[in-house]
Amino acid sequence: MTNASFDPRALRDSFGAFLTGVTVVTACNAAGNPIGFTANSFASVSLDPPLLLVCLAKTSRNFAAMSTAKGFAVNILAETQMAISNTFAKPVEDRFASVEWRIGPNGGPILSGVAAWFDCSMANLIDAGDHVILLGRVEAFENSAISGLGYARGSYVTPALAREAVAAAADGHPLLSAVIERNGEILLIAGDDKRWRLPQIALEGNEPIAALQDYLATTVSPNIEIGFLYSVYENKSSRRQHIVYRGTAAGETKPSAGRFVSIADLPFDALDNQATVDLLKRFASESALGNFGVYVGDEKQGTIHPLARKA
Structure with missing residues (x-):
């Protein structure tokens, strides 16, 4: 398929062939309330300095708050947390009402029972087409050694x-x-x-x-x-x-x-x-x-x- 004939759905399905983990990206808005969304566009970037990235759609209801936040947290979901992934993927008014969470060392909301979490300061915000890339500097993290939830071609693994x-x-x-x-x-x-x-x-x-x-x-x-x-x-x-x-x-x-x-x-x-x-x-x-x-x-x-x- 050439660039002139790209079908957005077909391209998305092709991207979906790549097996990824599932994360919930969280932050606090200007009023101090927790916000978050499910994302599998997460990647480690650097060990020195410790950097990671996630991608956020410009159409997201969280775009304004996330893109102006001083920091954010990435929660890598455990393989038993499919329900949490679905909750944070839906347009629910209070996504945090049904989960246990706490404020992390750098101020990001940390979900309980996750495979690992990273609490980050915002290092850079990079424009990327219909998304922006949130580049975070890891200020604190924890690894539980629990197996993470996988995702490929529209299904959890x-x-x-x-x-x-x-x-x-x-x-x-x-x-x-x-x-x-x-x-x-x-x-x-x-x-x-x-x-x-x-x-x-x-x-x-x-x-x-x-x-x-x-x-x-x-x-x-x-x-x-x-x-x-x-x-x-x-x-x-x-x-x-x-x-x-x-x-x-x-x-x-x-x-x-x-x-x-x-x-x-x-x-x-x-x-x-x-x-x-x-x-x-x-x-x-x-x-x-x-x-x-x-x-x-x-x-x-x-x-x-x-x-x-x-x-």
Whole structure:
């Protein structure tokens, strides 16, 4: 897509491919009242001097107060704080009414339970198109060692859940597989029994994503990227653990093994087992909503942990 034909929504979606953390940027207005907004446009800038930046839209209701404040705080949300992220992303009159907070050493509002916080003085305000860049000098900070909340392509990501689920399935050489999507199609592989299955490999080491990525690159196509964890379950009849990831293939990918099938035309009656049928039916349903979760359980029952979309 050339500059002359940029679609703002398409550009925003492309920016959204970058996995980021989620922060709440806070300050006090001229009357001394706390203000804040959710932001994932945060970056560290320098260690000496200690500098960071966040971006603020000129259309933000907080623009005037934030751009004239003497300082601000950046609260990196913990992975359990999706509700706080949504609260500070909505046009709520008093966003601080439902959260615990305190004034930091440099005067910025600090939220309780965050993964880390930085209380900053305003070092510079830089014009940047339809945004301004708030360049802050870190005056105080604290790191709780709690895992931070992630965000990519419109959905929250919880890294600790993925680590715990994979660790629970690590014994006994689990089977790794992937739901590989390409423009509304899913990659299926024909097994020796002529029934369709997801691409899969037995895990021999302790790096599931690297092993699965290498397998797909050498046997299917190098144009496949593994993404988020999708399902961890035990097949009690075979006594095998299964770890399933989501993945994407480039639009022109031509697999050397298997074929891509439209989600609407998945051959449920010709899949290798009922667990695959249930998994792909869930994927079809979640794909239609654009709201995915991580399933943990066995082949018959378990719990879906939602990766909630940002409100």
